[in-house]
Amino acid sequence: MRPDVHIALVHHPVLNKTGEIVATAVTNLDIHDNARSARTYGVASYHIVTPLDAQVELVSRILGHWRDGFGARRVPNRVDAMNLVCVSRTLEDAIAAIADGAGRRPFVVATAARRLPGSVTYAAMRDRMGREPGPFLIVFGTGYGLADSIVASADALLEPIGDPSDWNHLSVRAATAITLDRLLGERG
Amino acid sequence: MRPDVHIALVHHPVLNKTGEIVATAVTNLDIHDNARSARTYGVASYHIVTPLDAQVELVSRILGHWRDGFGARRVPNRVDAMNLVCVSRTLEDAIAAIADGAGRRPFVVATAARRLPGSVTYAAMRDRMGREPGPFLIVFGTGYGLADSIVASADALLEPIGDPSDWNHLSVRAATAITLDRLLGERG
Numbered sequence: 001m002r003p004d005v006h007i008a009l010v011h012h013p014v015l016n017k018t019g020e021i022v023a024t025a026v027t028n029l030d031i032h033d034n035a036r037s038a039r040t041y042g043v044a045s046y047h048i049v050t051p052l053d054a055q056v057e058l059v060s061r062i063l064g065h066w067r068d069g070f071g072a073r074r075v076p077n078r079v080d081a082m083n084l085v086c087v088s089r090t091l092e093d094a095i096a097a098i099a100d101g102a103g104r105r106p107f108v109v110a111t112a113a114r115r116l117p118g119s120v121t122y123a124a125m126r127d128r129m130g131r132e133p134g135p136f137l138i139v140f141g142t143g144y145g146l147a148d149s150i151v152a153s154a155d156a157l158l159e160p161i162g163d164p165s166d167w168n169h170l171s172v173r174a175a176t177a178i179t180l181d182r183l184l185g186e187r188g
Numbered sequence: 189m190r191p192d193v194h195i196a197l198v199h200h201p202v203l204n205k206t207g208e209i210v211a212t213a214v215t216n217l218d219i220h221d222n223a224r225s226a227r228t229y230g231v232a233s234y235h236i237v238t239p240l241d242a243q244v245e246l247v248s249r250i251l252g253h254w255r256d257g258f259g260a261r262r263v264p265n266r267v268d269a270m271n272l273v274c275v276s277r278t279l280e281d282a283i284a285a286i287a288d289g290a291g292r293r294p295f296v297v298a299t300a301a302r303r304l305p306g307s308v309t310y311a312a313m314r315d316r317m318g319r320e321p322g323p324f325l326i327v328f329g330t331g332y333g334l335a336d337s338i339v340a341s342a343d344a345l346l347e348p349i350g351d352p353s354d355w356n357h358l359s360v361r362a363a364t365a366i367t368l369d370r371l372l373g374e375r376g
Contacts, residue, residue, distance in 0.1 A: 029217055033359040040350045040358050077357050162228045163374070169265050170228050171221040174365035177358070178373075181366045186351070 004134035005184065006106060007038055007176065008047040008094050011055065013147035024142040026055045031062055033173040034140075035081035041180040044135070045101075046084045047094035059087045091139065091150060098135050106137040110154035111179060112145055113168050119159040122182040129183060138183070140176055192290060192322035193372065195226055195364065196235040196282050199243065201335035212330040214243045219250055221361040222328075223269040229368040232323070234272045235282035247275045279327065279338060286323050294325040298342035299367060300333055301356050307347040310370040317371060326371070328364055 009030060012023035026048060038046045048059050065071045066082040088094035099105045109125065129136060138158075139150065151157055161178055162168040170178070197218060200211035214236060226234045236247050253259045254270040276282040287293045297313065317324060326346075327338065339345055349366055350356040358366070 029359075029361075033362055036357055036359050037362045039355050040362075077355065080355055081357070161369070161373075167227050167265065167268055169224055169269070170365070171217075171224050171361070173217075173359070173361050174221055174225045174228075177362035177365045178369045181349070181369065185349075185366075 002042045002184070003129040003132070003136060004102060005043050005129065006045045006047065006098050006135060006137045007034065007043055007180075008049055008088070008091060008137060008139045009034060009172065009176070010091055010139060010141050010146060010150065011048070011050040012052075013149060014141045014143040015145050015147060016143055019144070021147050022143060023050065023052055026050055026059055028062060030142070030173060031059065031085060032078075032081070034176050035085050037177045037180055038084050039081040041184040043084065043180065043184075045086055045098065047086050047088045047097070049088050049091050049094055051089045056087050056089070059085075095137060098137055102135040104135065106135040107132070107156070108154045109136060109138045110146055110151045110157045111138065111140050111175065112151060112157060113160050113162070113164065113170070113175070114145065115160055115164040116151065116157060119157045121159055122179075125156065125158060126183050138179060140172055140179075142172055190230045190372070191317040191320070191324060193231050193317065194233045194235065194286050194294060194323060194325045195222065195231055195368075196237055196276070196279060196325060196327045197222060197360065197364070198279055198327060198329050198334060198338065199236070199238040200240075201337060202329045202331040203333050203335060204331055207332070209335050210331060211238065211240060214238055214247055216250060218330070218361060219247065219273060220266075220269070222364050223273050224266075225365045225368050226272050227269040229372040231272065231368065231372075233274055233286065235274050235276045235285070237276050237279050237282055239277045244275050244277070247273075283325060286325055290323040292323065294323040295320070295344070296342045297324060297326045298334055298339045298345045299326065299328050299363065300339060300345060301348050301350070301352065301358070301363070302333065303348055303352040304339065304345060307345045309347055310367075313344065313346060314371050326367060328360055328367075330360055
């Protein structure tokens with residue numbers, strides 16, 4: 001049985017290059033790529049987190065195009081992926097929505113490209129997802145990564161994917177795909 | 189010691205939705221995301237394969253911006269990733285360039301999202317890359333996948349990432365990232 005796993009892509013609060021808290025812009029391809037990765041790995045929902053009215057409106061229009069509009073007719077399989085996408089104004093709203101559906105607050109797993117104290121390995125988290133029913137929420141940051149407040153309030157933090165002492169600047173689309181494969185992919 | 193691995197992203201000959209051979213357009217984010225994944229996993233070069241003059245010109249301009257232009261000043265770490273990118277008009281040209289550098293023709297590994305006869309597992313290819321010096325060239329297709337002629341002429345074909353009997357429509361950016369992680373990622 002697959003665990004009940006959800007993902008969130010946070011656009012606020014995240015860090016910019018100089019470590020300040022900012023809100024980043026939602027990117028069309030972040031919606032598509034992560035929705036397709038989520039659908040491939042049996043993820044139950046994909047939350048785009050942005051507090052900005054104009055961005056919420058933009059995401060809603062993109063989703064409409066790919067769920068019911070011309071995009072849905074042109075690429076029918078994309079509907080299945082786009083149906084996983086929700087918009088939330090805060091990460092807490094996304095957590096509440098998942099808790100509403102599951103009857104239980106999700107176990108929140110933060111991610112970071114930098115080495116931070118107390119991180120858990122992919123193998124340990126994969127084991128946990130195989131043993132416990134969930135729900136689990138894996139949280140990814142745009143910009144230069146999740147704000148410390150989100151990492152601190154999460155129930156666990158995953159180790160970095162690459163070697164933080166070497167070049168370690170994966171796109172968030174690549175990091176999401178690799179994380180889902182490591183935690184949920186078939187092992188042959 | 190890391191094996192000598194190269195990747196190529198083919199825009200012609202690839203399939204469209206109805207199985208015809210087409211040339212797809214190069215996407216800015218395909219250049220960036222795959223260059224960043226390549227750099228993270230120690231890939232030696234990333235070949236964008238397109239026969240179209242206008243596309244070759246476009247890629248060259250994008251590379252200039254990120255290697256020497258404003259992009260390089262704004263995001264200095266991106267230079268290291270973009271320096272891996274080459275443009276080739278055919279896959280055979282990319283193979284020849286790698287052979288020139290290595291003094292030996294690369295072992296060419298095709299990829300496909302559909303189940304095809306004779307594919308090898310990621311574990312087997314990972315083993316091989318650990319034992320043999322290479323060079324290896326992993327070939328990814330845009331559109332609806334590599335033309336049969338490219339798969340047939342390759343030295344090996346990797347198994348699909350997802351379950352081809354289920355929903356299996358990863359973006360090529362996600363597929364490239366997952367493939368590199370499975371073949372070259374650290375195993376903790």
